[in-house]
Amino acid sequence: MVSMPTLPLEGASPAHICPFDQACSYLEAAAKELRLDQGTLEILSHPRKVVTVSIPVRLDNGDIRVLAGHRVQHSDILGPYKGGTRYHPAVTLREVSALAMLMTWKCALLGIPYGGAKGGIAINPQHYSVGELEKITRRYTSELIKDIGPAVDIPAPDVGTSAREMAWMMDTYSVNVGHAVPGVVTGKPISIGGSRGREMATGRGVMIIVREALADMGRTLEGVKVVIQGFGNVGGAAAELLYQAGAKILAVSTGAGGLFAADGLDIPALKAYAAENHRSIVGFPQAVAISNAELLTLPCDVLIPAALENQITEENVDQIQAQIVAEAANGPVTLEANRVLEGRGVTVLPDILANAGGVVVSYLEWVQGLSYLFWDEERVNREMEHLMVQAYHQVIKQSQMRQVPLRLAAYTLGVGRVAQALSDRGLYP
Ligand SMILES: NC(=O)c1ccc[n+]([C@@H]2O[C@H](COP(=O)([O-])OP(=O)(O)OC[C@H]3O[C@@H](n4cnc5c(N)ncnc54)[C@H](O)[C@@H]3O)[C@@H](O)[C@H]2O)c1
Numbered sequence: 001m002v003s004m005p006t007l008p009l010e011g012a013s014p015a016h017i018c019p020f021d022q023a024c025s026y027l028e029a030a031a032k033e034l035r036l037d038q039g040t041l042e043i044l045s046h047p048r049k050v051v052t053v054s055i056p057v058r059l060d061n062g063d064i065r066v067l068a069g070h071r072v073q074h075s076d077i078l079g080p081y082k083g084g085t086r087y088h089p090a091v092t093l094r095e096v097s098a099l100a101m102l103m104t105w106k107c108a109l110l111g112i113p114y115g116g117a118k119g120g121i122a123i124n125p126q127h128y129s130v131g132e133l134e135k136i137t138r139r140y141t142s143e144l145i146k147d148i149g150p151a152v153d154i155p156a157p158d159v160g161t162s163a164r165e166m167a168w169m170m171d172t173y174s175v176n177v178g179h180a181v182p183g184v185v186t187g188k189p190i191s192i193g194g195s196r197g198r199e200m201a202t203g204r205g206v207m208i209i210v211r212e213a214l215a216d217m218g219r220t221l222e223g224v225k226v227v228i229q230g231f232g233n234v235g236g237a238a239a240e241l242l243y244q245a246g247a248k249i250l251a252v253s254t255g256a257g258g259l260f261a262a263d264g265l266d267i268p269a270l271k272a273y274a275a276e277n278h279r280s281i282v283g284f285p286q287a288v289a290i291s292n293a294e295l296l297t298l299p300c301d302v303l304i305p306a307a308l309e310n311q312i313t314e315e316n317v318d319q320i321q322a323q324i325v326a327e328a329a330n331g332p333v334t335l336e337a338n339r340v341l342e343g344r345g346v347t348v349l350p351d352i353l354a355n356a357g358g359v360v361v362s363y364l365e366w367v368q369g370l371s372y373l374f375w376d377e378e379r380v381n382r383e384m385e386h387l388m389v390q391a392y393h394q395v396i397k398q399s400q401m402r403q404v405p406l407r408l409a410a411y412t413l414g415v416g417r418v419a420q421a422l423s424d425r426g427l428y429p
Pocket residue numbers: 084157158159160161202229230231232233234235253254255256292306307308309328329330331355356358359
């Protein structure tokens with residue numbers, strides 16, 4: 001057993017389950033399966049760099065608040081650090097560290113030349129004005145100026161952030177270095193070098209992986225009953241694309257609760273309703289209100305947790321009735337719950353595969369920017385689909401070859417590629 005790295009604990013994750021310990025357990029399982037040596041496991045268990053900065057901000061009412069911002073760079077063995085920026089009250093250094101590690105395996109699994117990183121600030125963005133959020137984002141970026149860059153570390157959106165925050169980050173970085181540097185972030189607006197298709201990319205990737213998994217069961221998306229937790233960047237796009245492909249979206253939710261319709265929700269109408277109501281789906285007329293706890297345990301073919309970590313736990317796993325769980329969120333199923341689902345023969349499509357469409361199109365955005373040549377959306381979607389389908393089949397093949405569940409198969413591919421590169425580069429001290 002390797003000694004796991006110590007990181008300061010400042011607050012617990014939602015279900016008091018440490019996401020970093022869980023990420024290390026998955027890494028350890030992959031290392032065991034691959035028979036990696038202890039030194040390699042030790043190196044891969046530690047983030048390469050952990051940065052915490054203070055972000056002083058004068059609020060609109062004149063008060064001064066000092067926020068903590070993190071950026072964890074787990075690995076740059078395969079290329080520049082890559083990963084999102086999260087604004088959420090439950091952000092902790094251990095959570096960001098876990099998410100950074102997942103990014104390393106995700107990029108390696110998809111065969112894109114990046115390492116892994118993640119950033120975050122423990123705030124509820126809904127409690128701040130747009131002006132305050134801009135000041136917070138700009139100061140956070142300025143504090144990280146030496147740690148990020150198009151060949152160093154490339155942030156992107158995650159929970160609570162979007163193209164708007166990426167534009168502020170790009171502008172702050174560019175002003176600091178003295179010239180425009182669009183490649184410092186991905187997921188930015190198209191007007192400043194963003195890619196067509198990025199906004200829907202993670203949801204599109206989820207739809208593709210679910211479609212492939214159903215095809216292996218001799219089924220199509222037509223009429224498949226789907227339940228989705230989370231209706232943001234990822235859940236909202238997945239709902240829309242699955243609906244367009246003929247699936248029946250029985251239920252969706254946000255942090256404020258969920259909606260259920262036995263015959264399927266009218267997703268275009270719901271999206272229009274949310275757009276008119278500041279992203280709230282509460283009160284949508286053609287559905288019944290349900291809680292998030294009820295939503296997760298609804299009978300369905302495909303359950304898509306697309307919100308936060310630790311949503312399917314030991315407490316509710318026995319009530320999960322889906323045949324497929326597609327992890328659109330990062331880490332939505334705990335280690336123990338994962339064991340139970342796999343034991344019951346439920347197909348768990350792991351996060352590092354199922355939600356990789358976002359970082360794949362981030363990579364395509366970076367490539368387009370570096371080559372000063374921008375593609376139409378059809379080409380972006382085609383290139384992304386190719387990489388997603390290829391990774392899916394590699395995971396299935398690995399699972400069959402090693403006789404292991406899909407998560408361990410995906411991890412052995414991702415971790416194995418990073419370990420191989422580490423050995424080839426000769427980074428041992
Ligand atoms: N944005 C991306 O490109 C991307 C890519 C890959 C993975 N992810 C992962 O997908 C997940 C969602 O990210 P996002 O970008 O859609 O965030 P987002 O902020 O756009 O949306 C999050 C959604 O989850 C809902 N939510 C929050 N707490 C909830 C709860 N307890 N129960 C139910 N719903 C809840 C919110 O109301 C919102 O609808 C995260 O795990 C993120 O790391 C995001």
